[in-house]
Amino acid sequence: MNNQAQVYYFSNLDSTSKYLKELISQGVSSNTVIWADKQSQGKGRQGREWISPPGGLYFSVLLFSSSVPVKPAFSLVAGEAVVEALKLFSNKNIQIKWPNDIMVSGRKVGGILCESLNKNLIVGVGLNIKHPAKIPKKLKGKIGYLSDLECIPREKILEKILTHLFLYWEHFQKEGFSPFRERQLQLAYLLNREIIVDDCRGRMVDYGPSGELILLTEENERKKIIQGSVKELGGN
Numbered sequence: 001m002n003n004q005a006q007v008y009y010f011s012n013l014d015s016t017s018k019y020l021k022e023l024i025s026q027g028v029s030s031n032t033v034i035w036a037d038k039q040s041q042g043k044g045r046q047g048r049e050w051i052s053p054p055g056g057l058y059f060s061v062l063l064f065s066s067s068v069p070v071k072p073a074f075s076l077v078a079g080e081a082v083v084e085a086l087k088l089f090s091n092k093n094i095q096i097k098w099p100n101d102i103m104v105s106g107r108k109v110g111g112i113l114c115e116s117l118n119k120n121l122i123v124g125v126g127l128n129i130k131h132p133a134k135i136p137k138k139l140k141g142k143i144g145y146l147s148d149l150e151c152i153p154r155e156k157i158l159e160k161i162l163t164h165l166f167l168y169w170e171h172f173q174k175e176g177f178s179p180f181r182e183r184q185l186q187l188a189y190l191l192n193r194e195i196i197v198d199d200c201r202g203r204m205v206d207y208g209p210s211g212e213l214i215l216l217t218e219e220n221e222r223k224k225i226i227q228g229s230v231k232e233l234g235g236n
């Protein structure tokens with residue numbers, strides 16, 4: 001396993017991020033990783049449930065920060081760490097959908113939830129790997145699985161993700177989002193797509209200096225979006 005990390009494995013937890021938050025008050029060190037085979041109360045963005053049956057990869061990483069991190073940007077950078085690690089094992093075109101989704105062929109195969117607690121950042125990562133026997137109706141057609149990774153031991157995948165994540169975190173703390181911007185654009189699922197983010201409609205044309213989404217509206221205005229929920233309007 002990655003020698004920078006202290007990894008604690010559990011066969012079952014309510015939520016790896018929730019458990020990690022509880023450990024912070026007991027003084028755990030940076031780079032502590034909580035990994036569970038399944039979660040009974042996995043948490044996604046905007047309070048949504050993250051369904052976590054066995055066969056996926058669910059973990060949370062504690063990162064100490066010298067300043068309060070720019071959240072949207074690190075969510076993208078953490079996504080990049082995940083994608084670059086997954087690409088070592090998979091030939092699929094794995095992309096990042098702003099701000100925190102991991103996508104394959106238009107379906108969500110993973111998600112990242114970055115939460116700040118004082119100067120701690122908790123990076124929770126959930127990846128769908130093995131197709132479960134049953135998928136909840138509401139998710140059918142929306143989520144996908146990294147089935148080509150099924151035969152790879154999950155500790156190997158975790159190790160590669162952690163190596164990338166720690167490296168990118170160090171770099172991000174010193175230099176912010178800018179050095180990642182070009183690669184992020186190559187990995188951007190939304191690039192050139194017509195979308196609506198809350199009440200703003202346009203085509204994604206760029207990322208801003210802190211990982212903001214830049215939309216070109218029908219009036220030819222560039223709008224900077226810091227946060228929001230994305231709705232897709234059509235194909236490329």
Ligand code: BTN
Binds near residue numbers: 041044059100124125
């Ligand atoms: C999202 O796309 O909404 C983010 C999903 C993040 C899920 C992961 S699974 C490991 C960690 N523990 C949780 O309860 N949530 C995150």
